[in-house]
Amino acid sequence: MxxxxxxxxxxxxxxxxQTISQIHIDPNIASKKDSNQAVVKVPDTRLDKLTDMFNPKKKVNATIEFVDFAGFQNVEQKGGIFNTAFLVKARTMDAIVHVVRGFADxxxxxxxxxVNLERDVQNLEDEFVLADLAFVETRIEKLEKDLQKQKNKDEVEKELSEMIRWKETLEGNVPLREIEFDDNVKKFLKNYQPLSAKPLMVALNLDENDVPNKDKIVQRISEKFTSKKILTxxxxxxxxxELSQLEEEEKEIFMADYGLEGSPLNRLIQSAYNLLGLQSFFTVGEDETRSWTIRKGMTAQESAGVIHTDFFNKFIRAEVIGYDHFIEEGSFAKCKEKGYFRLEGKEYIVNDGDILNIRHS
Ligand SMILES: Nc1nc2c(ncn2[C@@H]2O[C@H](COP(=O)(O)OP(=O)(O)OP(=O)(O)O)[C@@H](O)[C@H]2O)c(=O)[nH]1
Ligand SMILES: [Mg+2]
Structure with a gap:
């Protein structure tokens, strides 16, 4: 992801x-590059606890990749602040973090x-809508030409009617993330990846003086930009x-002073999991303890497939224990005694925190 x-x-x-990845970026090099990328471990205290209990050779966290883009260009030019390279790459992202300047310096x-948080958030919403509109208009022109050729008529008509629906939505200044997509048109969403359909995190980079008003500001912005797919x-x-580079003890003291909870990484990952409907399951053993990311609602067999395609194809059953039960009882044997150890079939819907062992042929 x-x-x-x-x-x-x-x-x-x-x-x-840099805070998220703990990679130091030389500012002279950074300004010349299109983007910085880093694969980051998803922090999970439950995995840490399981690792303490099993004392395995390896602990493997689920990972997530962050891409730090260069700032927008030509910012005065409405409908033109994204260059082509940006559009191509941004469209492949699963979610977007929009960093908004709230600090005075x-x-x-x-x-x-x-500094104007509302203006900057709204500007980006407008730019997303305009960029998608430009795409949709070109696409409609192409489809209308195809229609005259009478080739794949049904398919072309189906896409054309969906593109017209997108166009009308966007012309009403509504981002595509606000409309529903039936299963039969989801493929267009997947193929074209419109920016205004992406789950969005509005990351307010607030001023030090805003520390006491932090929650009020967040509330103000999230009330103005209400959506199931936006989190502030x-x-x-x-x-x-600076805090991320301190020792743990010192860090906690300063964070308490600022009224900060968790790290920026924790906050972003939690929001991303919420927005994208993600959750974790665990595998444990003497060799390794490991966390895996899946979508909510995925079955035991689909989850097994995330570990290995063979596990999907040759799935027999899943041994399942809920994380809380395991911690409460402290061992597989105790969980078995209490009936917390279950054998589930391929249709079982995996819960957040399930500890799974896949039986396969
Ligand atoms: N005072 C203050 N300065 C900040 C804050 N965040 C970033 N800066 C400074 O602002 C400058 C730009 O920060 P960057 O993180 O490089 O900004 P950017 O968004 O990556 O900028 P581009 O890549 O050029 O688009 C740096 O000198 C930072 O130290 C902040 O919260 N407060
Ligand atoms: Mg930068």
Whole structure:
């Protein structure tokens, strides 16, 4: 899974990226590159606890990839702040983090001159809609030509009617993430990956002075941009980068002072899991303990397929224990005694935190 970090120049994207990835980016090199990328371990205290209990040779966290994009170009030009390279790459992201500048600092240039969270969030919404509209209009032209050729008529007509629905939605200034997609048109969403359909995290890079008002600001923005597919996440890029480099004890003291909970990585991953409907299951043993990411609602067989395609094809049963039960009882034997150890078939819907052992042929 890939999450793209985007936003206006100097909003704090690379600072956030460095906190998340713990990679140091040389600012002179960073400005010349299109993007920075890092594969990051998904933190999970449950996996840490299981690892303590099993003492395996290896602990393997699920991972997630973050891509730190260069700032938007030509920011004064409405409908044109994304270049082609940006569009191509951003469309492949599973979710977007929009870093919005909320800090005042005269030493850092501000491309729009003033701090205004609402304006910046709205601008990006507008740009997404305009970029998708440009795509849809070109697509409709092409489909109309195809229709005259009378080739694959049914398929062309089906797509054309869906593209017209997208166009009308976008012309009403509504992002595509707000409309429903039936199974028979989901493939267009998958093929074209419109930006305004992507789950969005609005990451407010707030000013140090906003620490006491943090929750109010978040509430104000999330009320203005209400959607099932938008979450507002606050952070303090500069402070949190410095904090991330401190020792654990010191870190906790400072974080309490700032009223911060968890790391920016924790906050973003939690939001991403919520937005994308993701959850984790675990596999345990003497060799390794490991966390895996799946979509909510996935069956035991589908989840087995995430471990290995062979496990999907040759699935027999899954041995299942809920994480809480395992921690409560402390061993497989005790779980068996209490009836917490279950054998489930391929249609079993996996729960968040299930410990699975796949039996296969
Ligand atoms: N005072 C203050 N400065 C910040 C904060 N976040 C970032 N900066 C500074 O702002 C400058 C730009 O930060 P970056 O993280 O490089 O911004 P960016 O969004 O990656 O910028 P581009 O990649 O050029 O688009 C750096 O000098 C940072 O130290 C913040 O929360 N407070
Ligand atoms: Mg940057």
């Amino acid at each position: 890939q999450i793209g970090i985007i936003g206006y120049p100097y909003s704090g994207k690379t600072t956030l990226f 005269d030493t850092v240039p501000h491309v729009l001159n003033t 996440v606050p952070f303090f890029a500069k402070i949190e980068l």
